[in-house]
Amino acid sequence: MEDILHIPKGSLLYRGQILAAEVSESLRKPSVTPCADILHINYYVHGPKEPVREIIMKWLKKEARHILYERTAYFASLKGLKYGRIAIKDQSSRWGSCSSLSNINYNWRIIMAPDTVLDYLVIHELTHLIHMNHSADFWHEVESMDPCYIQHRQWLRDKGKLLFQLFPKAR
Numbered sequence: 001m002e003d004i005l006h007i008p009k010g011s012l013l014y015r016g017q018i019l020a021a022e023v024s025e026s027l028r029k030p031s032v033t034p035c036a037d038i039l040h041i042n043y044y045v046h047g048p049k050e051p052v053r054e055i056i057m058k059w060l061k062k063e064a065r066h067i068l069y070e071r072t073a074y075f076a077s078l079k080g081l082k083y084g085r086i087a088i089k090d091q092s093s094r095w096g097s098c099s100s101l102s103n104i105n106y107n108w109r110i111i112m113a114p115d116t117v118l119d120y121l122v123i124h125e126l127t128h129l130i131h132m133n134h135s136a137d138f139w140h141e142v143e144s145m146d147p148c149y150i151q152h153r154q155w156l157r158d159k160g161k162l163l164f165q166l167f168p169k170a171r
């Protein structure tokens, strides 16, 4: 795990890794491409120049949607769980929720956390399909899919706030 408390300016956090944003202009269409520890952002030379921060946030949200859908489907299939809609939200403090109608909400900022922590969140919300509480049975079920859930839960408690500081909720 990198030292996410000291993210240099012009860098971003993606799946627990610090990426440096590199901006270029070309005649190619606008694009955002992760290559190892660099996020290449290309502006179309004659097009509008959206602020880099906005581009990064949109890209992170898109990645969050893609990965959360995929991980939810994966862990649900392991347990034969059926869920309703998945929504990717911009809540100001919550990481996720699961409704009595089996719909699941996730906070897009979880894409900045390590994959194991993202998986913990997915497992946590899916387990609410079985136990609508945080009883001992609930945590036992979480543990069956995530044996290190205590560490992952602690990561969110310790470092989660930082992820909200990096991209505060828009007012």
Ligand SMILES: [Zn+2]
Binding pocket: 124, 128, 133, 134
């Ligand atoms: Zn819960």
